[in-house]
Amino acid sequence: MSVDSNGLIDPEEDDIDVFDNATYIGMKVSFPDGSTWKLQSKLRHISHEVCQAECEGSGARSEARAVFLCCKVSGTGPPAAMIKIRLQIPWYKTAGELPDARAKQAISETPSVFDSEIEALATLTSRGCSSIPSLLSWKKERQSINEGVPGGYKLSILMQRVPGIDLDPGHPVYLVQMSREERELLRKAFKAAWLETVRCGIVNVTHVDESIGNILWDKEDQKCHLIDWECWRLSDGRTTWEDRLWDRWNVLQMRGSWSHFEVSQWRL
Structure with a gap:
């Protein structure tokens, strides 16, 4: 999802590519363990746009997720890894609104499924499970004024790169x-x-x-x-x-x- 210098997203883009290659491929991502990684390619992505009434009425979330292959730029860790990014995205048909309007959609709490996944990966990693990508690091951030939902959640998990x-x-x-x-x-x-x-x-x-x-x-x-x-x-x-x-x-x-x-x- 690219945002212009005025913080606007094209309102005609109904099917927005949240994780567009122009923005994300080559991006550097740093984690609390001190490591920095460069995104190389997108393994998969999914977007789920939900209307305002559904979000406010049932607690549903407008959200996008993607998994990227990445290489280490600096810090500790293996030469290559995977990063899963989870973003709050604008409600259905509101991506073209001004940043201040989109910021009002920001959810303050972290989705429980993120914490749940961290707990599962941490447990399996600590027990030496070879059938998962080991957990390396993770972080919670808030989106900037130049992103889809200013103040909305932006969550990342750094994992071992596994073949397949x-x-x-x-x-x-x-x-x-x-x-x-x-x-x-x-x-x-x-x-x-x-x-x-x-x-x-x-x-x-x-x-x-x-x-x-x-x-x-x-x-x-x-x-x-x-x-x-x-x-x-x-x-x-x-x-x-x-x-x-x-x-x-x-x-x-x-x-x-x-x-x-x-x-x-x-x-x-």
Whole structure:
């Protein structure tokens, strides 16, 4: 989302690219641990514009998120990493308003899902989990007058860069284009990753994070990494693997029936 010298966003841009390459690629981001990183490429992004009535009535948030690959400029840490950025964005159809008007939309509190993800990643990292990107650092900021919602939240997580391809449906190497043999390898690796996180005490839950779009698949090493941890619960002795998780995480080629439980209808 580019803002001109007067702090204005083009009001005709209905589908705003919040994380446009011109603004973000090459940007340097510093963290409290003293390290500085340069954004190199955008791995994924999503925007969710919500109207004023919905935000004020139900507590919904107009928000955008993106994950960038980055390289270290200075400080401690590995040579390369990933940065996830979460931004409050203007309400639907208000991006063209003046900065002072957009500033009135600013939310003072940090979304609970951000703190939840930090807690999950910190716990899994401290327990040596190899199936997640380890947490390196994080920070909370407020947007400047030159950004989408002046005073709105701007949250960043610095994580280990892990190998693999994005399996989101928009990616050219999506599940349906894989051979049956590779899909079997993927499911085997995913199950191993899921079980490792459970052994480390955390279960990734709900449809928000249970999705193939939250898996990175490393075909060469036959390894999956689970990369989103906004929604989770503590595991206990009763937490076990169930085959319906294939369906809930969308790692089936297709489900022939609406029911999650009719395994005979699944196309593997």
